[in-house]
Amino acid sequence: QxxxxxxxxxxxxxxxxxxxxxxxxxxxxxxESYYWTWVRQPAGKxxxxxxxxxxxxxxxxxxxxxxxxxxxxxxSRNHFSLExxxxxxxxxxxxxxxxxxxxxxxxxxxxxxxxxLVTVSS
Amino acid sequence: DIVMTxxxxxxxxxxxxxxxxxxxxxxxxxxxxxxxxxxxxxxxxPGQPPKLLIYWASTRESGVPDRFSGSGSGxxxxxxxxxxxxxxxxxxxxxxxxxxxxxxxxGTKLEIx
Numbered sequence: 001q002x003x004x005x006x007x008x009x010x011x012x013x014x015x016x017x018x019x020x021x022x023x024x025x026x027x028x029x030x031x032e033s034y035y036w037t038w039v040r041q042p043a044g045k046x047x048x049x050x051x052x053x054x055x056x057x058x059x060x061x062x063x064x065x066x067x068x069x070x071x072x073x074x075x076s077r078n079h080f081s082l083e084x085x086x087x088x089x090x091x092x093x094x095x096x097x098x099x100x101x102x103x104x105x106x107x108x109x110x111x112x113x114x115x116x117l118v119t120v121s122s
Numbered sequence: 123d124i125v126m127t128x129x130x131x132x133x134x135x136x137x138x139x140x141x142x143x144x145x146x147x148x149x150x151x152x153x154x155x156x157x158x159x160x161x162x163x164x165x166x167x168p169g170q171p172p173k174l175l176i177y178w179a180s181t182r183e184s185g186v187p188d189r190f191s192g193s194g195s196g197x198x199x200x201x202x203x204x205x206x207x208x209x210x211x212x213x214x215x216x217x218x219x220x221x222x223x224x225x226x227x228x229g230t231k232l233e234i235x
Contacts, residue, residue, distance in 0.1 A: 039172075047164075047172065047215055047226040060222040063123065096171055104153075106160045106219040110183070112171035 002027035002034070002099045004113035011119050012091075018084040018118055022097030029078045030055045035100040035107045036073065036080040040093040041115075048093075052100060052107065053080055087120045094118075124148050124218050128227035134235040141203040143230045145216035150196045153220070160220035163192055163201045166213045166229075175214075176201065208234065 100107035
């Protein structure tokens with residue numbers, strides 16, 4: 001059973017870069033069966049898919065965030081990362097990482113991290 | 123992008139009664155080549171990550187009680203809880219995984235009447 005755990009600063013200043021890491025255990029980040037995914041939920045709002053990264057480094061991003069998002073995989077540390085630049089208060093949210101299992105060309109989010117709250121404030 | 127629209131936004135149901143949540147997609151998430159609907163349902167409780175309940179529109183995830191069921195095809199889907207239990211109080215989201223960005227519905231808050 002793949003397990004995931006987010007880590008990173010809980011407070012980021014406006015205009016700076018939000019950086020989070022998701023450590024994978026119980027499975028390999030190099031698995032060809034997963035897209036490694038980030039999802040967020042602003043307070044009082046719904047879930048928003050941010051994007052995903054494959055073991056090869058191939059990425060897909062939400063068009064609403066693509067100009068500010070970078071995701072990457074680090075096989076040596078068995079983790080993947082999210083960077084979101086030029087943050088504003090609107091980026092305050094609980095950020096989840098998830099393992100998206102690739103099945104018949106679809107990506108099903110079976111496994112999730114516990115989530116980490118990131119607040120954007122000066 | 124595929125837009126997912128749930129109804130209602132808020133639902134209050136008595137214990138033991140049936141709860142029904144609707145989800146509509148702006149375009150079909152049914153793949154004719156394999157006859158599968160790329161539609162999932164998640165349960166989300168405060169302080170916890172979302173939990174996968176249903177995938178392929180109607181396949182219950184392992185360990186999910188059989189009072190939860192999913193139905194529908196193409197653009198119209200339903201999540202049904204046949205007999206509401208106290209632990210079912212949560213937000214529920216549908217999500218399409220047919221094509222990126224993998225969009226969620228806006229969520230339905232389910233409470234006890």
